Structures are given as structure tokens and as C-alpha cells.
Amino acid sequence: MSGRFFGAAVTRVEDARLLTGTGHYVDDIELPGMLHAAFVRASFxxxxxxxxxxxxxxxxxxxVAIYTMDDFADIAQGPMPPMAPHPxxxxxxxxxxxxxTEVRHVGExxxxxxxxxxxxxxxxxxAVILDVEYLPTVSDVALAHEANSPTAHSQHASNIAATMKAGFGDCARIFAKADHVLTExxxxxxxxxxxMECRGVVANIDLLTDALTxxxxxxxxYMxxxxxxxxxxxxxxxIRVMTPDVGGGFGPKANVYAEEFAVALSTIKIRRPVKWIEDRQEHFVATTQQRxxxxxxxxxxDNNGRMRAIRGHCIHDxxxxxxYGLILPATAIASFPGPYALEALDLTVDVVLTNLVPTSPVRGACRPNVAFLLERLADRIARHLGMDRQDVRQRSFVKAEQMPYTTGLKARDGSPISYDSGDYTGALNxxxxxxxxxxxxxxxxxxxxxGKLRGLGIASCVEDTGIGPFEGASIRVTPAGKVIVATGASSQGQGHRTAFAQIAADALGVELEDVTVETADTAKFPLGISTIASRIAVTAGSSVQLAAHKVRAKAITFASHQLEVDEHDLELEGGAVRVKGIADMKIKLSEIARALAGSTGVPLPGNMEPDLAATAYFNSNALTFAYGANACEVEVDPETGDVRVVRYVVVHDCGKLIxxxxxxxxIRGGVVHGIGNALFERMIYDEQGQPLTTTYGDYFLPMASEMPPIEIHHMETPSPRNPIGVKGAGEGGTIPAAACVISAVEDALGPNGPFIPVHPISPQQVVQWLKATR
Amino acid sequence: MTERSLTFTLNGQPREAKVDPRVHLGDFLRHSLGLTGTHIGCEHGVCGACTVIVDGSPVRSCLMLAVQIDDCTVETVESLGKPGDLSPLQQAFAANHGLQCGFCTPGMLMTLEAFLRTTPAPTEEDVRIAISGNICRCTGYQGIVQATLDTASTKANRT
Structure with a gap:
């Protein structure tokens, strides 16, 4: 799969608007008579x-009005529907x-x-006054897991909402006979x-029809x-729902939020447009978090460093x-065994409720957590055996010749999970x-x-991408010869318009500027799932290709009738269907579109279906697995404990690159997110569940001055599981990055330093660890 | 609230306006004047998304009250190039993929616009320090840094 545009590093069609301040984000919407909303939120x-x-x-x-839940009783009542029900x-x-009545976290x-x-x-x-009966609070997940803990929901007897188990093989037998066993x-x-853009909603109501926008x-x-x-x-x-330009998502914007419902209910009640724009303080206490x-x-x-089996218990906050149901713990389980060919696995995840902001996937969901565990274990084994870290990995990896490799775990539908393609050893080398x-x-x-301590870190990962069921796309050629692509896939900065235009332009033989891509408006495309889990290139990208090929076939059929030429002798190029080898013998796409748009009393040739248009849905029935190997170098200042990542190299394979x-x-943005997780980002709560880090002065995000240049090398193993050979790329940078940085820090602290099983780490911890080595 | 009258220069044009003293410059530009290119990211002066240039210096428009721009010259992202006629820095951002979601971009551009006027031949470290008060969650900064270096070197080669 390659063409004039597919595979080319073309600059983005989105950029001109976004660079000139003419993007259109939700807070840029102004409607006549619009009211502005602010929430009364719990301070306890x-x-x-x-x-x-x-x-x-x-x-x-x-x-103008102040509503509580009771005020909506004539419209709707009860808790919101779950996004992902789980048995x-x-x-x-x-x-x-x-x-x-019962409030369960600060910010509700x-x-x-x-x-x-x-x-x-x-x-x-x-100025709204609340009379509150305070209830016992639990803000520490380890305490919440204990039997005598206060409960986050007063009506529950325990904070354990569910216990998930998964595994394969005979763990007991392997552990009983293993050369070595370690516990960490x-x-x-x-x-x-x-x-950088907080959440926001604008709702409007049609006073004649009651329709909501x-x-x-x-x-x-669409959710x-x-x-x-x-x-x-x-x-x-x-109900029409659309996304304007969205200033970043990274997972939490995939939830359906209480505020979206409250604003819609308010609009129905007051019969005027209502706007709510989350401010940054609210973002810290009302937008989901993770990890x-x-x-x-x-x-x-075994003695030569081969990882054979893992038993794990997780307390999940x-x-x-x-x-979002149990999507995070389910993702944690599904992220095993990573790149390792384990003979047995036995996992238990206790899903625990706390009086903190709910968690849902943040870039990588639980994949970075599991990559951290597995990669730290690989380093730990190497240290235990006095071996090189890469040797443990290479002896434990799934080998390229084992592909497709059945891991032993089952997908949600009960089918065995299998890695489709890849060369993990090659990537690490x-x-x-x-x-x-x-x-x-x-x-x-x-x-x-x-005076600096330098360390080398390594980390590998496997990422399931392209999760189903589908996204879709429709493609229509207008009588002006312009190509309109519509898809339900929403965008938060990933450049979907450019990527989809590349795919469509190649298939239809037009220029990029002839293609307009419309995303995520329920009035323009009927169905969509979500832009999550590195799935859009696979699902929507493939749908664009399938729809474009249908349109192409239709244009060729039409031209074959008109030109009286066999379909096999026709090709699409320069905005026209033409006879191969005879440049003059052609019919423009605009002419075909106009003809198929119909004229009174004129039958369509060959009794063709009207409209030069088609819709396609790619059912992504099997995951496709991207993977990568990262290496980085850090310098630790032994006086201050400051850690600087000075080099970062990524080898990544996401199949064909669009x-x-x-x-x-x-990948670069993802790596920096992971570096933030390793070294900076720490959401701190006190024992009463009060958040203590609610500004960017307290909660540190990675800044340009602390970030290294990131060098990227691609391996391109085409996915056999979709028509364009791609695998997802949205999270592959983040997944191994925290593991890689911590591996380097541990290496810098030397053979007498501690094993580091935590992140983020702080300069204070680094100084203490160094003291202990002396 | 008693409104105050202001006279200022905005993107090269003399302007007069009335403003409530509690309104910060970012909200004034966005909601009173309709210049929505300036984005509000944190409203506590750390993320830099709302950066505009006042009397030649980059300022966080969320930390400045609108009444403070009386007799001042204000430049926003709308003063740079237009679609189809991008400024050299804007073009370099596109060429180096220095933006993804675009939300921090206007603040980045205005910070760097002011920076390049006073530091026409920066090093990579200079650029990284210059934008160390602007958070971007998407790009990892590398494309932004490269775009700035490319803009400076292209200009140096021209003159």
C-alpha cells in the first residue's frame, strides 16, 4: 500500500487554520441568548x-437559574448509563x-x-450554601482495600467493586520447579x-422541535x-452531537461526563443555549485521572535469564x-504478557473504590503500567543473575519466527489473542x-x-491497537469534482484530516486540496465509536480506503459505459477516469458526479445507482499489535537528585506509515508524556481526599527545557489484519517511556543502588537512595 | 460594576473600548473583541497558552487585567500571517509538525515572535528556555524548537 500521498510526510491540511488563530474550539462558540454555566462543586x-x-x-x-438534580425530575432522573457495562x-x-445526595469526591x-x-x-x-453531613473518607487505595476501611460509597460493605482474574498455563508447576523466583x-x-484545552460543552435547543444540538x-x-x-x-x-476543534484528549475526553448531561438538561429546562467551559481547577478535580x-x-x-511465569495481584484505584466500567483493569490484564513468551500467567486485579476523582484511560490506559512491571522485572532478573539486561529480554521474547503468536490470554469474545507480526529482538538490537x-x-x-552519574535505560513494549468493532467513512464526489470524506472518528490533534485525505486522494486520483474531511458530527455520518486506544488509523483509515475503492469502481463502471471501453483498461488520474495509455480519452469525476446526480427524465447509464458516493465500515475483528524498543540515557546530579534525560531513542513498528x-x-509527544510520568507528574491527596496539587505550579508537566531531542527509527512490518497494513501509533511512545527512564536512573545509581519499583521518582528520593549506597 | 474606557493599539489598529475592571486581558480579547485566536489554558499564569505581546514583551493575558493595556500596544496571533499567507515562523511550524491540537500554538507563536525579535540567532538551548513557560502536551516540543531554529537561520541567510 503506497501511492503518491500514502506514506509521504506531507504537511497537515489542519495547520493553516490552527496557526492563524482561526481554529474553532468549543469556547469560541457564541450563540444568541446563550447563558453561561458554573458548577457548585464539593469542597469535601x-x-x-x-x-x-x-x-x-x-x-x-x-x-437566571440554579438547578439541582431535583429540578430535572420532570425530564429525567437516576444515575447515568454506564459506558461499558461489565458482568x-x-x-x-x-x-x-x-x-x-451523597457526594463521593472533591469536585463532584x-x-x-x-x-x-x-x-x-x-x-x-x-454563594450557594450547602448543609452537609460529613462521612468517613478513604483516599488511599491500599487502605481502601483493607477489610475494615471506611467505604467510598456509604451503602457498600466493601470498596472492592470487582475482582478480575485471568491467566493461562500451570503457574503452580512452573513456580515449584523454577530455577529462581523473585517477588517485588x-x-x-x-x-x-x-x-491544554479543558473540557467544554455548548448545548442548544430548537424551540419548535425540541431537538438538541x-x-x-x-x-x-457518538457515545x-x-x-x-x-x-x-x-x-x-x-440529538445532534459534534466536536469542534478539540485541544487534545489523551483519553479522559472519551468519557461521557456528568457535566455534558447537566448542561443538556439545563438547556431543555431553560430553553436557551447554555455554555460551560471547564477551568483548570475543575480539570484537576473533575476530569478523570489514571495510573x-x-x-x-x-x-x-531459569538460570539463563528466561522469564517463564508471572503471578500478580493488583490493587487498582x-x-x-x-x-467507564472495568476498562482499565481489563486493559491491565490484556497488556500481559507484553513481548515475553511466558509459559504461565496468573493475575488477580481487585478494582477498588476511593473518594478520589474516578480513573479512566489516560494515554496508554494500563499498558504503561504493565510495561513498567515487565521491563522492571527484566532488569531485576538481569541484576539477580549478573547478566546483561538485553540478554534477559532476548531469551524471553516472543521470536519473530513464532508469529502469529498465541499469547494464551483470551479476548473479550473468548477468542485466543494472537500477535500478528513483529520482530521484538530485532527492534531491541x-x-x-x-x-x-x-x-x-x-x-x-x-x-x-x-560530576554527573550517567545511566542507560532500555524498555520494550507491545501494544494492541485497532480495537473493534468499527469506524466508518462515506465518500462523495460533488458535481464540482470535490471529494468529501465524512467519518464518525473524532480528532483531537492527530491530523486525521490529512491522513484520510492522503488515503482518499490516492484511491481517487485527485490532489490533497480536492479532498475535504469532515469528522465527528452525528448529522454528517450516522455511526461512530470513539477515538481511543490507537484505533483510528486501523478502523477509520481502512474504512476510507474501502469507501474510496467503491467510489472508484463506480466511476470506472460509469466511464466504461460512456467511453465504451472495458473497465480493466481504465484508471483514475488527474481527477478523471481515463483510458490507460490514451491521455485524451477520459471523463472527469465532476462530469460523472453531475451525471449520477441525475436530470429530469434522463435515465442513468446501465441503470446505475445514483450518486458518485459510497459508505464503508471496516470491522476490526482482530487486534493488530504494534511494538517498540526504547533506549535512553539520563544524567543524575548526585548533589540535588535532579534527573535529566539527555538522549532518547525509539525504535517503533506500527506497520505501514500513512x-x-x-x-x-x-511518538515524540507520547514519549514526553511518559517522561512526565517517570519524573514529574504526581497528583497528591491528603488523608481527607483533598487534592494538594491543583495548579501547574504544584503539578509539574514536562517543559521544553527539561526534554531531550527524541530520535525515532521505524521498522515497517505491514499488518496482515487490515487493508492498509497499518497498526496504531498514538500510544506507543508513552507505553515504555516511564520504564525506560527509571531503568536508566537505576543504572545511574550503580550496582549498590536500590531496585526502583515506583514512579514518579523525586529528587529527594534520588538523594536518599544515593546516601544509602555510600 | 463601573466600566473603564481604554485607548490602545491592537494588531496595528488604534482601538477604543470600555471594559469591566475585573476582566482579564485574555477574556477581553476573546469575548469582548472576538479575537478567539488567543486561548485560555490554565488562568493561573503557568501554561502560557494565552500569551500575547504587549509593548513588545510577551505577557500572559490571563494574569493581566484588560484595564492595564490603556495606552499600550497589543499584538495577538491574528497579527501574524493568514491562511495562504503564513509568516515564516508559522510556515516553519507546519513544516516541522510543531503543532498537533493547536491549542497552545498561538501562545507559542507569540512567545517566539517576541523572542526572535530580541534573539535573532538563538541556540537550541536558548529556544528551549524561551518556551519553558509554555506547555505543549502534544508535540514533545521538538518540532517547535526546530521550527524556531529554522526560522532564525532562514532569516539570517536572507539578510
Whole structure:
């Protein structure tokens, strides 16, 4: 699969607008008569609301209405529908659009204030008086897991919402006979997504038809429509949901949120447009977070370093609700055995509720967690046996000749999971070569002369991508000869418009500028799932290709009739169907489109179906597995504990590259996210569930001054599981990055340093670890 | 609230406006004047998305009250190139994939626009420090840094 545009590093069609301030984000929407919303949010982590006094607030300037859940009783009531129901969750653990009575984390929305300006709405929100009975709070997941803990939901007897188990092989036998067994505890900390655009919603109502129109900064506009329609007991046809330009997503914007429902309910109630724009403080307390997990792992391995079996128990922090069901713990399990050919696996994940912001996937979901466990274990085994770290990996990896490789785990439909293609050993060898690992000791020495401790880290990963069921695309050629691609896949900066235009332009023989791509508007394309889990290139990209080929076939059939030439002798080029080898004998796509648009009394040739258009859905029935090997070097300042990543090299294989410029951008941004997880990003709560890091002065995101240049090398093993041979690329940078950085830090601390089973690490910890080595 | 009258220069044009004293410059530009190219990312002065140039210096428009621009010269992203006629820095951003979602981009551009006026031949480290008050969650910064270096060297070669 390659063409004029597919595979080329073309610059993005999105850029001109976004560079000139003419992008259109949700907060840029202004509607006549629009009200501005602010939420009254809980300042406490767990309590029962006895009463809400809104009299003073209602009297404040510009305030039009203040609603609580009771005020919506004539429209809808009860908790929101679960996005991903799971049989282990007997009762859904979802929010109400506004809290009913029991509040379960700081930041939960209790009331919505509508005013003529955001400032007036915020002033009034602060004047709403709550009478609250405070309840015992649990903010530490390890404590929440204990039998005598206070419960995050007062009606529950335990915080364990579900226990998931999975595995394969005979762990007991292998552990009993293994040459070596090690046990380690891992603690992976909670962070956030921190898209630079916070969330936001604008809802409007048609006063004649009651139809709702909702613009939302979301990864899942079709899920918003589906679940809102179910909640309101309406037909989906009466709800249009679209995403304007979205300023980053990184996972949490895939949820259907309480605020989206509360704004829609307010619009229905007040019969005016309502806008809510999340501010950054709200983002810290109301947008889902991720990665908090405590793992206890036993690993069995043999004398030559081959990893044979893993037994693991996880305490998974799900926060106060489970809006996305059990998707995170399920992803954790599905991320095993990574690149390793284990003979047996035995996993138990306890899904634990706490009085903290709920968790849902953040870039990589639980794949970075599991890559951290597996890669740290590989390093640990090497240290135990006194071997090179790469030798443990290479003896334990699935081999290229074993592909397709059946891991032993089962997919959700019960079918065996199999890795489709890849060369994990080759990727690791290549990255070690590119970072010049064999000369590393000379660089370590040079750093030492400058008073710095240098370390080399390595980490590999496998990433399941392209999860089903489908995305779709329609392609229509207009009578002007322009190609309109519409898809349900929403975009948050990934350059979908460019990538899809590349695919369509190749198939239809037109230029990139002839193609317009419309994304994520339920009025323009009927179905969509979500832009999550590195799935859009596979699902929507393949759909664009399939639809384009249908349109191409139709154009050729038409031209074959008109030109009286056999279809096999025709080709599409320069915006026309032409006879191969005879440049003049052609018919333009615009002419075909006009003819197929019909004229009164004129039958279509060959009784063809009208419209030069087609729709296709690619059913992605089997995952396709991307993979990568990373290596990096850090310098540690032994005086301050400061860690600098000074080199970072990625070898990545996501199958065929549609656009190398875009893929490299996805990988670089992903790596930096992982470096943030390793060294900086720490969401801290006190014992009462109060968040202590709610500004970017307290919660550190990676900045340009701390980030290294990131060098990327691609291997291109085409996926056999979709028509364009691609695998997902959105998360492959993030997944191994924290493991890679921590591996390098551990290496820098030397053979007397500790095994590091945690992230993020702090300069204080580094200094303490170094003290202990002396 | 008593509104105050302001006189200022915005993107080369003399302007007069009335503004409520509590309104910050970012909200004033976006919601009173309709210049939505300036984006609000954190409203506590750390992320840099809202950066505009006031009297030649980059400022965070979320930390400056609109009334403070009286008699000042203000430049926003709308003063740079237009689609089809991008400025050299904007072109370099596109060529180096220095943007993905585009939300931090106007603030990045204005920070770097002011920086390149005073530092026409920066090193990579200079650029990284210059944007160390601008957060980008998408790109990993590398494309932005390269775009800035390319813009500076292209300009140096021309003059």
C-alpha cells in the first residue's frame, strides 16, 4: 500500500487554520441568548447533602437559574448509563448528572448556576450554601482495600467493586520447579491527562422541535449522543452531537461526563443555549485521572535469564465511580504478557473504590503500567543473575519466527489473542545499535568527570491497537469534482484530516486540496465509536480506503459505459477516469458526479445507482499489535537528585506509515508524556481526599527545557489484519517511556543502588537512595 | 460594576473600548473583541497558552487585567500571517509538525515572535528556555524548537 500521498510526510491540511488563530474550539462558540454555566462543586471528599440554600445566590446580578438534580425530575432522573457495562459490575457505579445526595469526591458537581456571564455564574456558585453531613473518607487505595476501611460509597460493605482474574498455563508447576523466583512490590502513581484545552460543552435547543444540538470537546461524540438519548428516553434523531476543534484528549475526553448531561438538561429546562467551559481547577478535580495501581508480582525464571511465569495481584484505584466500567483493569490484564513468551500467567486485579476523582484511560490506559512491571522485572532478573539486561529480554521474547503468536490470554469474545507480526529482538538490537550502547561506558566516564552519574535505560513494549468493532467513512464526489470524506472518528490533534485525505486522494486520483474531511458530527455520518486506544488509523483509515475503492469502481463502471471501453483498461488520474495509455480519452469525476446526480427524465447509464458516493465500515475483528524498543540515557546530579534525560531513542513498528511526519509527532509527544510520568507528574491527596496539587505550579508537566531531542527509527512490518497494513501509533511512545527512564536512573545509581519499583521518582528520593549506597 | 474606557493599539489598529475592571486581558480579547485566536489554558499564569505581546514583551493575558493595556500596544496571533499567507515562523511550524491540537500554538507563536525579535540567532538551548513557560502536551516540543531554529537561520541567510 503506497501511492503518491500514502506514506509521504506531507504537511497537515489542519495547520493553516490552527496557526492563524482561526481554529474553532468549543469556547469560541457564541450563540444568541446563550447563558453561561458554573458548577457548585464539593469542597469535601465524602458527605451527604442535607440541604441546599440557593436564595442568596439567585438574587445575585445576572443569575437566571440554579438547578439541582431535583429540578430535572420532570425530564429525567437516576444515575447515568454506564459506558461499558461489565458482568462483574452488578450495579453500575456511575454519577448522577448532578449529585443526588451523597457526594463521593472533591469536585463532584452538586448544582449548576446559569447566568449572563461566566463571572456572574461563578460568583453565584460561591454563594450557594450547602448543609452537609460529613462521612468517613478513604483516599488511599491500599487502605481502601483493607477489610475494615471506611467505604467510598456509604451503602457498600466493601470498596472492592470487582475482582478480575485471568491467566493461562500451570503457574503452580512452573513456580515449584523454577530455577529462581523473585517477588517485588510496585507502586505506580496517579496523574492526569492535562490536555491544554479543558473540557467544554455548548448545548442548544430548537424551540419548535425540541431537538438538541450539542458541541462538546470530546473523543466520543457518538457515545454522548447514544447515552444522552437513552437517559432522556429520546430518539437519537433528536440529538445532534459534534466536536469542534478539540485541544487534545489523551483519553479522559472519551468519557461521557456528568457535566455534558447537566448542561443538556439545563438547556431543555431553560430553553436557551447554555455554555460551560471547564477551568483548570475543575480539570484537576473533575476530569478523570489514571495510573494509580499497587502490584505484587512473583516471577519465575531459569538460570539463563528466561522469564517463564508471572503471578500478580493488583490493587487498582478506580476512584469514586466507574463511568467507564472495568476498562482499565481489563486493559491491565490484556497488556500481559507484553513481548515475553511466558509459559504461565496468573493475575488477580481487585478494582477498588476511593473518594478520589474516578480513573479512566489516560494515554496508554494500563499498558504503561504493565510495561513498567515487565521491563522492571527484566532488569531485576538481569541484576539477580549478573547478566546483561538485553540478554534477559532476548531469551524471553516472543521470536519473530513464532508469529502469529498465541499469547494464551483470551479476548473479550473468548477468542485466543494472537500477535500478528513483529520482530521484538530485532527492534531491541536496533535501538541498542542506534544509541551506541557498546560505547556507553565511555560516556558514563565522561559524565562522571563532570560530576554527573550517567545511566542507560532500555524498555520494550507491545501494544494492541485497532480495537473493534468499527469506524466508518462515506465518500462523495460533488458535481464540482470535490471529494468529501465524512467519518464518525473524532480528532483531537492527530491530523486525521490529512491522513484520510492522503488515503482518499490516492484511491481517487485527485490532489490533497480536492479532498475535504469532515469528522465527528452525528448529522454528517450516522455511526461512530470513539477515538481511543490507537484505533483510528486501523478502523477509520481502512474504512476510507474501502469507501474510496467503491467510489472508484463506480466511476470506472460509469466511464466504461460512456467511453465504451472495458473497465480493466481504465484508471483514475488527474481527477478523471481515463483510458490507460490514451491521455485524451477520459471523463472527469465532476462530469460523472453531475451525471449520477441525475436530470429530469434522463435515465442513468446501465441503470446505475445514483450518486458518485459510497459508505464503508471496516470491522476490526482482530487486534493488530504494534511494538517498540526504547533506549535512553539520563544524567543524575548526585548533589540535588535532579534527573535529566539527555538522549532518547525509539525504535517503533506500527506497520505501514500513512504519514511519517504525523507518526513521529505522535511518538515524540507520547514519549514526553511518559517522561512526565517517570519524573514529574504526581497528583497528591491528603488523608481527607483533598487534592494538594491543583495548579501547574504544584503539578509539574514536562517543559521544553527539561526534554531531550527524541530520535525515532521505524521498522515497517505491514499488518496482515487490515487493508492498509497499518497498526496504531498514538500510544506507543508513552507505553515504555516511564520504564525506560527509571531503568536508566537505576543504572545511574550503580550496582549498590536500590531496585526502583515506583514512579514518579523525586529528587529527594534520588538523594536518599544515593546516601544509602555510600 | 463601573466600566473603564481604554485607548490602545491592537494588531496595528488604534482601538477604543470600555471594559469591566475585573476582566482579564485574555477574556477581553476573546469575548469582548472576538479575537478567539488567543486561548485560555490554565488562568493561573503557568501554561502560557494565552500569551500575547504587549509593548513588545510577551505577557500572559490571563494574569493581566484588560484595564492595564490603556495606552499600550497589543499584538495577538491574528497579527501574524493568514491562511495562504503564513509568516515564516508559522510556515516553519507546519513544516516541522510543531503543532498537533493547536491549542497552545498561538501562545507559542507569540512567545517566539517576541523572542526572535530580541534573539535573532538563538541556540537550541536558548529556544528551549524561551518556551519553558509554555506547555505543549502534544508535540514533545521538538518540532517547535526546530521550527524556531529554522526560522532564525532562514532569516539570517536572507539578510
Amino acid at each position: 471528599a465524602h458527605g451527604r447533602i442535607r440541604s441546599i440554600d440557593k436564595r442568596d445566590a439567585l438574587a445575585m446580578p445576572g443569575v 462483574l459490575l452488578k450495579t453500575p457505579i456511575t454519577y448522577h448528572p448532578l449529585s443526588d 458537581a452538586i448544582a449548576i448556576v446559569l447566568a449572563d456571564s461566566r463571572a456572574n455564574a461563578e460568583d453565584a456558585a460561591a 512490590q510496585f507502586d505506580i502513581h496517579r496523574g492526569g491527562c492535562h490536555a 450539542i458541541s462538546t470537546s470530546s473523543q466520543s461524540p 454522548v449522543r447514544r447515552h444522552l438519548a437513552a437517559y432522556l428516553d429520546r430518539d437519537e434523531n433528536g 494509580g495501581q499497587i502490584w505484587s508480582i512473583d516471577v519465575a525464571f 478506580n476512584g469514586a465511580y466507574a463511568p 536496533l535501538v541498542l545499535d542506534k544509541i551506541a550502547a557498546k560505547d556507553f561506558e565511555a560516556r558514563r566516564k565522561e559524565s562522571k568527570q563532570r 504519514n511519517p511526519l504525523i507518526v513521529d509527532g505522535q
